[in-house]
Amino acid sequence: MHAPAGAGHDAREHGQHGHDAHGSGRHDHAPSGAHAAGGHDGHEHGHGGHHHHGPGGHSHVPAEIRHERPLWWALGLTATVLAAEAVGAWLTNSLALLSDAAHMATDTLALGIALVAVRLARRPPDARRTYGYARFEALGALANGGLLFVLAGYILWEAWQRFRAPLPVASLGMLGVACVGLACNLAAMKLLHAGAGQSLNLKGAYLEVWSDMLGSLAVILAAGIIHFTGWTWVDPLLAVLIGLWVLPRTWILVREALNVLMEGVPNGVDLQALRRDLEAQAGVAGVHDLHVWALASRTPALSAHVVVGEDADADAVRRALAGMIAERHGIAHVTLQMEAGGGEPCHGCGHA
Incomplete structure (x- = not known):
């Protein structure tokens, strides 16, 4: 090596x-x-x-620095959605909301890492770190991926329990929280759109928020189905689908971070x-x-x-x-x- x-x-x-x-x-x-x-x-x-x-x-000037303010706004919006969905999942008993909140958690952390990386990139190399702090990104991504694997495992286990013994879901509350999430995601997409074509980092952040928007739409659809049909099994089913969607992306994230840290x-x-x-x-x-x-x-x-x-x-x-x-x-x-x-x-x- x-x-x-x-x-x-x-x-x-x-x-x-x-x-x-x-x-x-x-x-x-x-x-x-x-x-x-x-x-x-x-x-x-x-x-x-x-x-x-x-x-x-x-x-x-790097695009990440010129578009730092939109990144801060996007971070604030995604963190707001994360908090709303986590509280909403507890109040409404919705596993789909909890699964989407886990998805939001990784995106919120990714935006935070991007912003910290922008700040650290301004610090010049010194006698101890002649390359500067470039590998903070890989360390953060590895921690992010490990946390998400744990959350995904819990959600899949809980979904299996709910398939065996369905629980009531407050569909209207679930719908309201998902609508708030959709509005915040659309606003974040608008903020990041200008810089998405100028930086791979910003493009990645834009695509993450775009996937969050799709997750919010899926939760809205599930809430409507539960409200009008009473099919509560739709909630754990959607949670499993979101988990299976997020896990491969998480593995790719972890694999790339390990490759950087192992100097592959x-x-x-x-x-x-x-x-x-x-x-x-x-x-x-x-x-x-x-x-x-x-x-x-x-x-x-x-x-x-x-x-x-x-x-x-x-x-x-x-x-x-x-x-x-x-x-x-x-x-x-x-x-x-x-x-x-x-x-x-x-x-x-x-x-x-």
Whole structure:
């Protein structure tokens, strides 16, 4: 496994950097929209490395920050619905409301994590956390998923008990709470719509609120059926359906969080294709100690040892590789250690 995040691979740290492990390594940040145009190629950072920034512009503020206020409003609305449905489930004896409240709980926590992540992202890396606080997102998602598994298990067990011994449900109260939830979800959708097309994080929040809206509609439908037919079994049935809908999404959330924390290869990165592209680059004689991991769900990073031919310009090869990796594979944080061909390969240079 690659060295843990914060172990000294980030070229942004300007002080002591553990270069005994890296030798002649260079740190290339390929072009991205987060950096200003011009004048940044080959910044000297006091350790012989180069920190490359392509065109873009420092004025490009991340969409999450520009749309932070709508996120706060959406969090307030979803938390209100969560509280209303939890109290309503207790007062009306509706398991469907409780199941939807569990769904709302995970979305409320997800919005809270997104907001905290936005705040923490503004904090610069320090001597102890050279990558900053990017992995807070994965830790929060893992805790969220574990809690939801417990809630879903309880709801499925309670639904089974109610199928065996149905309980009366206050359908009108259930209907009223679900209508409040629907109104809040529609308002939250409107607040998040503007930023949904500008940020994956905001798009994810928008889709979560959209799914909450569908859950509220389902509870309204179930309340109407119970009120006009007296079929109380509809309530536990809907609770089971919501639980079965949420559980696969929860597993995906937990799996992705574990992959980040275990420094697995990020989703969407083809390691074999990446290795072929590296080895096919002009001037490259070989590649070893190739590692790809993620600082957070959408922040992949790469490190590798590259053996260059005797007549090749190592700096030119490194710059070409960094640009190719960013363009073809979407990895902007790249650490490449260049090794001269014909020499002894660098084994045990700080890589697992």
